[in-house]
Amino acid sequence: MPVLRDASGVIADSWIRVDHAGEIADGMKVILPWSEDFAPPAGLPSFMLGLHLPNDIETAKVAPHLARLGLISVDFPSFADGRGFSLGRRLRNLGFRGRLRACGPVIADQFAYLLACGYDEVETPESLDRRQPQPQWERALRAISRGYQPGYAGGRSVMQLRHQYGMEP
Amino acid sequence: MYHYDDFDAQLVRERVAQFRDQVARRLDGSLTEEEFKPLRLMNGLYLQLHAYMLRVAIPYGTLNSRQMRQLAMISERWDRGYGHFTTRQNIQFNWPRLADVPDMLDALAEVEMHAIQSSGNCIRNVTSDPFAGVAADEIEDPRITAELLRQWSTLHPEFTFLGRKFKIAVSAARQDRAAIRVHDIGLEVRRDAAGNPGYRVLVGGGQGRTPMIAKELRAFLPRADLLAYLEAVLRVYNLMGRRDNKFKARIKILVHELGIERFGEMVESEFEALDRSEEVPVAAEFARIARHFAPPDYPPAEDEPEALDRALAAHSDFADWVARNGFAHREPGYLAVTVSLKPIGGAPGDVTAEQMRVLAEAAERFSLGELRVTHEQNIVLPHVRKSDLFALWHLLRGHGLDTANRGLITDIIACPGLDYCALATARSIPVAQAISERFADPARQREIGSLSIKISGCINACGHHHVGAIGILGLDRAGVESYQITLGGDPANEASLGERTGPGFPFEQVPEVVEQIVDTYLALRMPGEGFLQTYRRVGMTPFREALYAGAA
Amino acid sequence: MARAQHPVILTAQDLIEGDAVWWTGTGWSRNLAHALVYNDPAAADAAEARLAAEESRVVGVYRVEVDPAPVPRPILRREAIRADGRPSFAYRPQGAARRAA
């Protein structure tokens, strides 16, 4: 079973991945795969609808649906393929306020960057967890206290802190 | 120069601790080699032909004497007592052990240095003009922008797993000494009609397998927009750049495939859509950094000291050195001096620990404590009083650092090549050595005049061969080294890529081939003409005829 | 591109030291003379695949063509330089390379 975690630790996955809308049963929170003809199933409230996106998606195509989605899962085919970092930022930039999940073999060392780019949670394969159990993910989050980049650190970036009070240090 | 505040110091310390942990996790199996490799590369650590290699960042090539001394110490304590200055203004140590690297990084942090992003598919060390703060033709010190970008790009959450490496260069002078036209992004400091500071933004230049001259993305970008605009450029690149082929993954290919107009539209629309609510006033951060680059307090100096005139008259070696290696300083009574790391028959850019200490001492005594590394793999002492030149020359002379060949045919750029580099297809340092020996006579070098030879040991072009007046690229042809020659490359304002002469030559013939090219040039040049001017006037044909005459 | 088939040896780099090591048939050695020479390409393939798949204290297993006697000597210049463990020129003291003017 894949492992799901957020900044608080390993968490239970309340979402179910289905292949198409026909598989949706009552009361299920589902993650549908992206397709060109995707449309939010009628009657499903947004907090129960998730969508899994490939990392080369044209964001303009999902933009109209963002308000109807409670979760977006972004595919990370390999930890070295960093498109998902920018995709996360762009989705947030477009106003997506739901849960944002990185899905794939990303490594603990990328956890902080993922959160900084707008992700809430990470779903990794079970095999990875044997090598990189939870304590490594916690340590990775604490490794660097502050990055420089304004806009990636909830207002606590170095560049912002330096100029926070309108005075120059 | 820039000094770390507590934030900078903490980040660098934490990065070392993080890397120490990553090494430990590699050793205990938490990280596979595949996972560890990009992490170590992002910290400057390669696995090369014979050993690990640590590339230490020297941001925009500026360092002080204390830092240079520390580099000497590091090279002796954990390496083999020497270092190699690179074409990207960095230094490499060729023999560290993996287990020692965290300690080396700690020693660097002690003197406000690091190896962050000196490699890897991320934004690399920002490069700039080695004569920043010295040259009379600059609008402002380009290192202020370069430092701002160093910080902005350091451990950038979004742009640390790009499709390929990403290089930014900054120039603020009329004469481009930072080769901004052959970088992924080139920034030229400008002012608009109202005198507001900003940048001309060039994109998509680069060398490697598919060399390209950068195109203009914005004629004028206000300074306040710099970081946001770069974020937009990098985001478009990160999302759209090719990932299917390493050789097509640089931004230059994306720009080329989309066309600069289309690429520009995408950047502008990304830029327009950015959420800039958390942005810092760039002007305030710029001003904070700028204070670190305020001109030093120059002790008074005579512009034409009599003692200098006497020494120049009495020692022709000294006079040649001053004439060749001196660079006009905007402060009266001062000169910037290039210390050539290209002695005849030497390995370009290599210095021993002892020489590093001599350079540190020279900087301390004669250059207000400052040094620069140039992309030509030399050192510059930026602020030398003219009255100190003779004493400086004496000091350098005692340690093989007085070669008077800046810009001459023996001032050769060469990458490490097959002797060190795991990717190489041919040797490059021994080629440089052989050419240097061939043209050892100083009078002959002066007669030939300025002429840049640049040698790469494979198509990655770390030796910048595409922009050498004479470029030499070492290839492997069925197990045998073959050297392709290009002519007419130029990295500066009139940037141009060299043109191939024709089929390659074997290793042993290269010095002879260079000599034929030089002889052809000497026979054809008009009074006062340099190699590039002659080449641009007469074209390739006479050179080709000289090289391949008699070839079937 | 048909080239004469040479015997091969297997090499990698030590994870901690970074230097070249050679497969002896039972372990990794720094001594090239101890390298196991494979005359049978299929046997070399099998050993290479097995060693590359093993999590171990070496990195980047690959094969090198050699002239086998009396001690294995790599055919390609790159591999010969690597086997020597040092650059092909007097690399250390730059001062020594300088000639008196």
Ligand code: SF4
């Ligand atoms: S040009 Fe090639 S051989 Fe030279 S240093 Fe770069 S990668 Fe290595």
